[in-house]
Amino acid sequence: MSDRRISLDRAGYGLLSRTLAECGREEATGELRVCGRPGGAFHLRGGLVVAVESPGAPGPEALLLRSGRISGEQWDGLLREPGAGRWPEAGLIAHGYAGAAQLRVVRMSALQDAVFAVVVGRVEGVRPLTAPSGAGPLAPVALGESPLRLLQEATRKLTALAALPWPVLPDRERPVPVPGADRDDPRLPPVRRDLLTHADGRRTARDLAFLTGRGVYPVTVEIARMLAEGLLQCADVPPTVLPVPVRVPSAGALLPLRREEPVAGEQQPERAGRPVRREQPVRLGELVRLGEPVPPERIARPDHPVQPDDAPPPPPPDRPPRQLPRRRPGASGITETLAAAHREASWKGFFRLRNRIWTPDSGT
């Protein structure tokens, strides 16, 4: 990319810091929503920040679950315990999944990481402070942090990131390992092996942070270092202007999609009293698979459509009109029982049969 420099969104940062300073002075309690990309929400108590949530940084739950410290099943089990709420801290400690000090660190690092994600992104606006909504933040810290100190810490991180030889933004670069990079090299630290495994040219540093259960700041810094050291590389062209490959599936063109449209003058009453609809085939086109190179002869152009060698199977001539699904005799695979039913002439046989063929969707 031609301009790799990163800089602070000064107008947005100014707005955010002014609003937070005001909340701090007034010792406000409530939720401050920051609009932008990624944006987020600051939860304040008595002017101090007790939690920050942002789509740009993994929260405490994602840090625990994605890093493998606790499995999804274990987490579900904890949430089912009485009084667990959304953040089952007591259960985590009681079952020995995490220590109290470890959880405090997780909560605080998630908070600081979310502030970094908000500050490094674009702040488009800050909504007025609202009362704490519903259940409140997932995992607030016990003692809040001063909002301005948090902002200073975030800008310090941004400055450190900008000073690296290959600065990276959490939501801009989509790195890919250089050819020949060994993702299983035991000499590499685990974080680098993880990043080499998951970097695929589609994922940003933020995506990789979520995927690996690590903070977005450390992952961004690590990616910047790996880019500088030649372990990762970035495509020079932003992905939005890459040519879009178009692929025709190997089985030939897709079957035409049938759109149901009522046909005037041909309405016939069906059993439910609704008009019968005639289906008109509507060709939607071929498969588009992004990010996958295709041989030029397979590129479909509307003016020169690719003709597959084997003609697509013709659509069925007359599909039944849209209606409730009806069971066909024998569809359930118990035809022999049905056949026996014809020989049963008495009511007793009917009830026996009814009990034998009952299924949850049989409507009885």
Next chain:
Amino acid sequence: MDHEALAMEMRGLREQVTGVTDTAVAAADGLLIAADTAEDIDPEGLAAIAAAGLGLARRTAEATGRGTLHQTVAQGSHGCAAVYAVGESALMVVLGDEGVDMDRLHEETRPALTRIGSILSAPETVPAVSAVTGAGPEAV
């Protein structure tokens, strides 16, 4: 159908909404039309599952008097899979991780669904932008 416009819409959603990881557009019968998915996801299977899930959700909403279905969302511990109807004939499935803001996702997706619907229903006689000599992606 303008493939490039469709691809731009799908990729645009992934880039506009933080946390969206993959998108796919399929016909209502589960046949894949376009996929912007990572290597570890089978787009054909995803399209089939999404169509089945959307059909089931529609019927559920209908049978229980919940009105018109807006979307169906499967929420897991590692993220969500949202399926939106694109008119009567197609659907879009959007995968997101834990960070995705669902309100923002629905808000951004609705206008994209309208645009995708018109791309899909555009007559075939209209040439795609990429097919016109000298035209660039800016005409999307």
